[in-house]
Amino acid sequence: MSITVDGINKRFGKFQALNNVSLDIPEGKLTALLGPSGSGKTTLLRIIAGLESADSGQISFSGQDVTGLHVRDRNIGFVFQHYALFRHMTVAQNIAFGLDSLPRKQRPSKTDIQKRVRELLELIQLPHLAQRYPAQLSGGQKQRVALARSIATQPKILLLDEPFGALDAKVRKDLRRWLRNLHDEFDFTSIFVTHDQEEALELSDQVVVMSQGQVEQVNEPIELYARPASRFVFDFLGQVNVISGQVKQGSLSQGTAWVTLPGVQHKGDAQLYLRPHEVRLATAPVAHANLPLRIEAVSLIGSEVRVELRPEGWQSEGSDNIWEVGISHAECNSQRPTRGDLRYAVPQVGHLFTGNDAQPATVNWAEAELAPRVRLIS
Amino acid sequence: MASTRARSSRSLQHRRVGDSPAIKWLLIGIAIAVTAGLLIMPLVVIFSEALSSGWSTFADNLLDQYTLHAIGLTLFVAALTVPLNLVFGVALAWLVTRFRFPGRKLLITLIDIPFAVSPVVAGLLYLLLYGRNGWIGSWLADYDIQLMFSWPGIVMVTVFVTCPFVARELIPLMQQQGSEEEEAGVVLGASGWRIFRTITLPNIKWALIYGVVLTNARAVGEFGAVSVVAGSIRGQTNTLPLHVELLYQDYNVVGAFTSASLLAGIAVFTLAAKGFVEWRQARTLIRLQAQETA
Incomplete structure (x- = not known):
């Protein structure tokens, strides 16, 4: 079932939670609603579910208007953020609740319901916990029971509100994979709300980035990460290094720092955005850039090493005035970056925002570089 | 030197700030004295006075026709009041915890009016409104309906005086539990009644019972408001607390104490029931926590 959201507005008192939101959720896809808190993502999800009603606008499932249809129907x-399991019912009773609530004519027989509950318990790999109460379960187990309960009546649409918000990192990762498999197996149209960009990029087929009650951008995860349409999306999808300055004769400069901009005609104010993996570190300036930085910290982040640097003789955009560059362990071992060392940033791919123009221009130096290096992006 | 410091640090480990034994035992002593003097002694006196002329007098006093009528009327009033306030309390708690509307905070404050107002004042207000010369009462009198100085008046003021108990017990609990479970029920297709019966009611069960126990205790023992609207007509509008006063004024001290001992008995029973409910609630909580950590 595809979902169409058309011109939805919602106010809570003076607060405009959703401002003319329109959206197409394709059938069978797993879509993430991503945004900071207060961006309206949960409100949108609840309006799609029918738990909240919009002030104006229309919701349709497969082209059929369901705006006036009760959530029950x-x-x-x-799946609720805090699971909302019925605390006075066992796991089995929780899962059976939707089937027990069906009108008498559609309701399966008692034995059929029991059979279905057993199947679902197998699916979530918790058949041994059927007679337990929610308070006796761990967070990850509660989440799986909540999922089993929500799919017991075989809905075509699955909506999840911050499904992994309250879980620790390991359980979160397992459950993500499990949800992805479940989605593929059962052919749902699923939407999940998250504020975690990593989760959205990893799990979904399509990401909807929201901010202040509006849709900022809709795209596939890889495209979204590679080509953010606005400064907001750029900032929200992870760490970014920014240098702002004046563009003159195809080169952006600020104080002593400068970087050439091949193929850019613009003149005047501009900001150059670079992802941590789009920058290399060198011990001397290169032909296309002179961006001196002093190393502030070197920290090991799992499979990568993160180097934090402070601009030397120029200013970075942003409050902390810090650039972050990710390097591999091999590079770290050969170069031995140490706090206080001077390094030069070598941009490879960058995104130039000019004036109030929301769309950035992509700048690519890697092709121009004399000795191009192949680097695996982790 | 070193050993002194070690010793003093060891004694400090046992004692926390503000945990001085002198103050502790002083407070315990005061608490025992106050409890004995103000609570236990009077309770003992009630029963000993009631039985001062022997068991047969006690039985005679108890089986006196006016006493029996007073017992009957008191239980009748409680039997009407408790279900009324049960429904009212649940509905009110549901309203203020599940809906947002202007004046909600004000309503929560207004629930406490019966606790804040002296029962005598409440009785007078009802008399002014529903009495034969009152605003509504004079209109009702035209249809030959008399509320004051008969049992409906007693029920009305008792309902007023006891209406906060159930709501007061439920509101904090329902606020804390939130409405997510009920929302989950709706999404799963359950009807409103099914949600109330299978989700809400089991979640508030013990708080509800606790509220009912308190309502019942107050309904049985209410004196001030009832004395204003009942008129203490022996054999007609005389509830048990009013009966105690009437007998005492007749210089029938033993009779007064006999009826009083009944009320005290109900009070002791209520306390036991309340203790049991609290114990059950605590036990459920401990069991759930134990299972959670297991």
Whole structure:
């Protein structure tokens, strides 16, 4: 079932939670609603579910208008942020609740319900916990029971509100993979809300970035990361290094620092955005850039080494005035970066924002570089 | 030197700030004295006075027709009041915890009016409104309906005086539990009644019972408001607390104490029931926590 959101507005008192939001959720896809808190993502999800009503606008499932349809009759699966398991019922009773609630004519027989509950318990790999109460389960187990409960009546649409928000990192990773498999197996149209960009990029087929009640950008994860349409999306999708300055004769400069901009005609104010993996570190300036930085900290982040640097003789955009560059362990071992060392940033791919123009221009130096290096982006 | 310091640090380990034994035992002593003097002694006196002329007098006093009528009327009033306030309390708690509307905070404050107002004042207000010369009462009198100085008046003021108990118990609990479970029920297709019966009610069960126990205790023992609207007509509008006063004024001290001992008995029973409910609630909580850590 595809979902169409058309011109939805929602106010809470004076606060405009959603401002004319329109969206197409394709059938069978896993879509992430990504945004900071207060961006309206949960409100949108609740309006799609029918738990909240919009002030104006229309929701349709497969082209059929469901705006006026009661949540009870929409047949959707909904997983709540804090699971909302019925605390006075066992796991089995929780899972059976939706089936028990069906009108008498559609309700399966008692034995069929028991059979279905057993199947779902197998699916979530918790058949031994059927008679436990929610308070006796761990966070990850509760989440799986909540999922089983929501899909017991075989809905076509599955909505999840911050499904992994309250879980620790390891469980979160396992559950993400498990949810992805479940989605592929059962052919749902799923939407999940998250504020974690990593989760959105890893898990979804399509990401909807929201900010202040509006949709900022909709795209596939890889495209979204490679080509953010606005400064907001750029900032929100992870660490970014920014130098702002004046563009003159195809080169951006600020104080003693400068970087050439091949193929850019613009003149005047501009900001250059670079992801940590789009920058290399060298011990001397190169032909296309002179961006001196002093190393502030070197920290090991799992499979990568993160180097934090402070601009030397120029200013970075942003409050902390810090650049971050990710290097591999091999590079770290050969170069031995140490706090206080001077390094030169070598941009490879960058994104230039000019004036109030929201769309950035992509700048690529790697092709121009004399000795191009192949680097695996982790 | 070193050993002194070690010793003093060891004694400090046992004692926390503000944990001085002198103050502790002083407070315990005061608490025991106050409890004995103000609570236990009077309770003992009630029963000993009631039985001062022997068991047969006690039985005679108890089986006196006016006493029996007073017992009957008191239980009748409680039997009407408790279900009324049960429904009212649940509905009110549901309203203020599940809906947002202007004046909600004000309503929560207004619930406490019966606690804040002296029961005598409450009784007078009802008399002014519903009495034969009152605003509503004079209109009702035209249809030959008399509320004051008969049992409906007693029920009305008792309902007023006891209406906060159930709501007061439920509101904090329902606020803390939130409405997510009920929302989950709706999404799963359950009807409103099914949600209330299978999700809400089991979650508030013990708080509800606790509220009912308190309502019942107050409904049985209410004196001030009832004395204003009942008129203490022996054999007609005389509840047990009013009966105690009437007998005492008749210089029938033993009779007064006999009826009083009944009320005290109900109070002791209520306390036991309340203790049991609290114990059950605590036990459920401990069991759940134990299982959570296991």
